[in-house]
Amino acid sequence: MQTHFLPTRELVEKLQTRTLSCGELTGIYLERIEQVDSQLHSYLSVDPETAKAQADLADAQLGEKKPEAPPAPLLGVPIAIKDNICTVDSKTTCASKILENYTSPYSATVVEKLRNAGAVLLGKVNLDEFAMGSSTENSAFGVTSNPWNREHVPGGSSGGSAAAVAGGLASVALGSDTGGSIRQPAAFCGVVGLKPTYGRVSRYGLGAFASSLDQIGPLSRDVYGAAAVLQAISGHDPLDSTSLREPVPDYLKTLDQPLAGLRLGFIEEWLAEGVEDCVKQSVTQSVDLFRNLGAEIVPIRLPHSPYCVATYYIIAPSEASSNLSRYDGVHYGYRAKEYASLNDMYRKSRGEGFGSEVKRRIMLGCYALSSGYYDAYYLKAQKVRRLVQQDYLDAFKKVDLLIGPVTPAPAFKKGELVDDPLAMYLADIFTIGANLAGIPAMSIPCGFSENGLPLGVQLLGPTLGEEKLLRAARMFEQEKPWHDNVPTI
Numbered sequence: 001m002q003t004h005f006l007p008t009r010e011l012v013e014k015l016q017t018r019t020l021s022c023g024e025l026t027g028i029y030l031e032r033i034e035q036v037d038s039q040l041h042s043y044l045s046v047d048p049e050t051a052k053a054q055a056d057l058a059d060a061q062l063g064e065k066k067p068e069a070p071p072a073p074l075l076g077v078p079i080a081i082k083d084n085i086c087t088v089d090s091k092t093t094c095a096s097k098i099l100e101n102y103t104s105p106y107s108a109t110v111v112e113k114l115r116n117a118g119a120v121l122l123g124k125v126n127l128d129e130f131a132m133g134s135s136t137e138n139s140a141f142g143v144t145s146n147p148w149n150r151e152h153v154p155g156g157s158s159g160g161s162a163a164a165v166a167g168g169l170a171s172v173a174l175g176s177d178t179g180g181s182i183r184q185p186a187a188f189c190g191v192v193g194l195k196p197t198y199g200r201v202s203r204y205g206l207g208a209f210a211s212s213l214d215q216i217g218p219l220s221r222d223v224y225g226a227a228a229v230l231q232a233i234s235g236h237d238p239l240d241s242t243s244l245r246e247p248v249p250d251y252l253k254t255l256d257q258p259l260a261g262l263r264l265g266f267i268e269e270w271l272a273e274g275v276e277d278c279v280k281q282s283v284t285q286s287v288d289l290f291r292n293l294g295a296e297i298v299p300i301r302l303p304h305s306p307y308c309v310a311t312y313y314i315i316a317p318s319e320a321s322s323n324l325s326r327y328d329g330v331h332y333g334y335r336a337k338e339y340a341s342l343n344d345m346y347r348k349s350r351g352e353g354f355g356s357e358v359k360r361r362i363m364l365g366c367y368a369l370s371s372g373y374y375d376a377y378y379l380k381a382q383k384v385r386r387l388v389q390q391d392y393l394d395a396f397k398k399v400d401l402l403i404g405p406v407t408p409a410p411a412f413k414k415g416e417l418v419d420d421p422l423a424m425y426l427a428d429i430f431t432i433g434a435n436l437a438g439i440p441a442m443s444i445p446c447g448f449s450e451n452g453l454p455l456g457v458q459l460l461g462p463t464l465g466e467e468k469l470l471r472a473a474r475m476f477e478q479e480k481p482w483h484d485n486v487p488t489i
């Protein structure tokens, strides 16, 4: 297999046995970006100089043989960063015109941690503006294509991250997930995507969308890559008061240990009407595979899941309307060229700087939070959120992990849903629950549709159950290494 398509585990092995240098590997990815990204448009900016310097540094570190302290697994591994995560030495646009020329004065904690782990940052990748969307079509800087079929979307909002990893333009990537934005594009592009427990990873330096739901996490070709990135970015951060003070387990150490006596809750009711046959089949086959591996399959019901979309689309826009008030033409980014008064400047800067989906969310949020409507919408949504959370708490009293679909259908065509926001929102039905409940969940590749589009299956775990999730995903991947299939690009 071509080097750029190798699973992260194999790349790490090559780097650490010095069969391949970090400089060579970084060169391979940079060349690949140069050659094929005009077809995918996964990157918004690439920083070859910094990447090469970091690779040289990693090579130097690998050269100092220290048998007593083995090198960090990410040392020299090239990574792409979603462009709503701040990096001090390049622009952070959130794919919005309002931040088109914005460079952050600091780097996100996750970026600092990745640098400390020796990862090589290749560049910043595309997303839906401020992570609002499911297709990357809401980017102010053009849509990204799905490497498996360029007429189709890569999903979103971390569409650039998923397309870059699937297309062999980065070994791993960082995404963010507020309502499915890591798992849905991972499913659409046939890669692994993990949304950690709320608070597992610091959000300091992440462009805030909905702060009670947002979480940063990895996308990768293999489960090892996700585990290695999660390992590097997890942990308490004094700069994010919502980050948890729990110790970080050694995810890589236990990764290959199969889970004996695994009790897996099958959310069969999610395979209902409106879900495409290929999704139903691939999820059912995945459940069978786990059964054959010795897992006990337990039917599980989540009675409040039909209310998840409505609940999320009150809470997320409400928080967004508050978070995005900081883009006022004064503190950050774009300011209108001509205006008559201060109010006019605010109005024009925001009116010209934000795209239509972002404006829609701000209006929805302001409406839901306004006096007279607050009790009927925002407060009610918070109560339903608690019920959704309780469903998951009850489920995890009976089982270790849950299994179900990620999306009702494989990647749709560009332009197919963009004029129908409600249809786009409804397709988030299976991913939103994990965000409302704050629990970890991941998408792993589980096959292909008849027309060759990748499919994903979702595993959900209890709070801080990442280790179990990764081990289950690894058991699955060992049986069915779908990442052996690569797109023709």
Ligand code: GLN
Binding pocket: 131, 132, 133, 134, 156, 157, 176, 177, 178, 179, 180, 181, 182, 209, 316, 428
């Ligand atoms: N598709 C969802 C939305 O549009 C989720 C986005 C996300 O997770 N950032 O809000």
